[in-house]
Amino acid sequence: MYARAPFSEFAREVRQGLTRTDQKTLPCRFLYDSVGSALFDAITYLPEYGLTRADIRLLERHSSDLVSLLPGNVIVTELGSGSGGKTRPVLESLNERQVVVYYPIDVSPTALARCQQELSPLGTVIPLESSYLDGLRTVASRRAPGQTLLVLFLGSTIGNFEAEAAIDFLLAVRICLQPGDAMLLGTDLVKPSNVLLDAYDDPTGVNAAFNLNILGRINRELEADFDLRQFEHVIRYHEEAQRIEMHLRSLSYQIVSIKKADLIVDLVPNETICTEACHKFRPEQICKLARTAGFRVDAQWVDEEWPFAESLLIAE
Ligand code: AVI
Secondary structure, three states: OOOOOOOOHHHHHHHHHHOOOOOEEOOHHHHOOHHHHHHHHHHOOOOOOOHHHHHHHHHHHHHHHHHHOOOOOEEEEEEOOOOOOOOHHHHHHHHOOOOOEEEEEEOOHHHHHHHHHHHHHHOEEOOEEOOHHHHHHHHHHHOOOOOEEEEEEOOOHHHHOOHHHHHHHHHHHHHHOOOOOEEEEEEEEOOOHHHHHHHHOOOOOHHHHHHHHHHHHHHHHHOEOOOHHHEEEEEEEEOOOOEEEEEEEEOOOEEEEEHHHOEEEEEOOOOEEEEEEEEOEOHHHHHHHHHHOOEEEEEEEEEOOOOEEEEEEEEO
16 A cells, blocks of 8 residues: 655645635635746736835835834845845935845745845845745844844735734734834725726736636646636625635536645536635724734825835834
C-alpha cells in the first residue's frame, strides 16, 4: 500500500472551500499566481478601476506631510510591497531628512527583486520573501532602540479581509509594534454602486479573466479539469455590507475532478463559487477599526476624484 502524499496548503484550502454546503468559496489570495498578478496589474490601468491611481495620487501629494508627522529615525516596511511602485514618494520624502532603510515584504521573489532594483538608489532595501506577519516580526526583531517603525499597507488590501479577520489582522500587526510606531493604511471608500460595478466588471473583460484564472490555476497546479468556458464572471454589490463580491457562475451541470485535492465537485446551473470580497469603508469606520485594534488616527487624506483614504494610524 502506498501512503497518499500530504495535500499542499493550496489543495487543502481548495478542498475546504469547494466542499462547503452553503456557498462554495475559494480564498482570494490564490488569485495571485504569475498569470493572476499580471492580470491584476492590468486591472490597475483600466479607466473604470480608479482605486490604484487614487492611492498613488494621495502618496504623491501627501508623503511629505506624512513624514513630517513622524518622529526622527524612521524605518519603513511594506506588507505586500509587490515591486514597490507606489512607495517611491514616501522614501523620497524620508530621504530628504535621514538615511532610508526599507524592508519590502512579499511572497513574490520576482516582485521583490524588481523592488530592490528600482528603490535602492533611495536607500538600503532589504527584501523579505515572507507572509505579511512573519515578515513584520522579522523587521520588528531587527529594529534598533529609538527607531520608529512605519508600516505601509496600501492598495485597500485590508478590504479583501472579512470584517473580523481585518480586526484580527490589525491586532496582530499592533502586537508587533511599540507605542508611537505608525501604520499608513490605504482603504477604498464607499461610492455609487454603478461605479463599483463597472470597476469590477469592466467591459474589456480583464476582471473576468483575473477571476477565471483561479480555476486555470487549479487546473495547472492541482491536475483539475475545470472547463473555464462553462463559468461566467459575476459581480454582486451588497449595499448594506458595503461589499463587492466576485463570483464564478456555473453555466451548466458539471462534475469536476481535482486530482491533487482528491476531490470531485458537482456544480448545478447558476450555482456560484465566491472568489473574493472587496469591502468599502466610510472614513469614520476606518477610525473605529483602528481604535479597536489599539491605534489612534493622526491624519486622514482623501482623494476627491476616486474616494479613497490614506489613514495614518499610530500605535497607542
Ligand atoms: C487587491 N485588491 C485591493 C483588489 C480590490 O479591488 O479589492 C482586488 C481586485 N479584485 C478584482 N479587481 C481587483
